[in-house]
Amino acid sequence: MRPSDGGGGEPTVPGPVRTCLGCRRRRPAAELRRLALAPGLDRARVVPDPCRRLPGRGAWVCHDDPGCLEKATQKGRLARALKIANPDLSALGRG
């Protein structure tokens, strides 16, 4: 059961790995959805960042599990991850 060494030909390229803020699982970033602060607003509004281009800190939640977004927005987890006191979550449908 040792990994083959120097074989090559593996089709899967390991991309960046991120931790879901909801379930805390580590997954490839491609399977996660990025949340970030919308730039240029007075209030710290958290928005989905499908292009992953927004500057600053981001938080990640599972793409395929709505429960993760739910958990991530509870108990100030998002606030802590993004280092802001009172994030506006209305853009996430979580008034």
Ligand SMILES: [Zn+2]
């Ligand atoms: Zn998750």
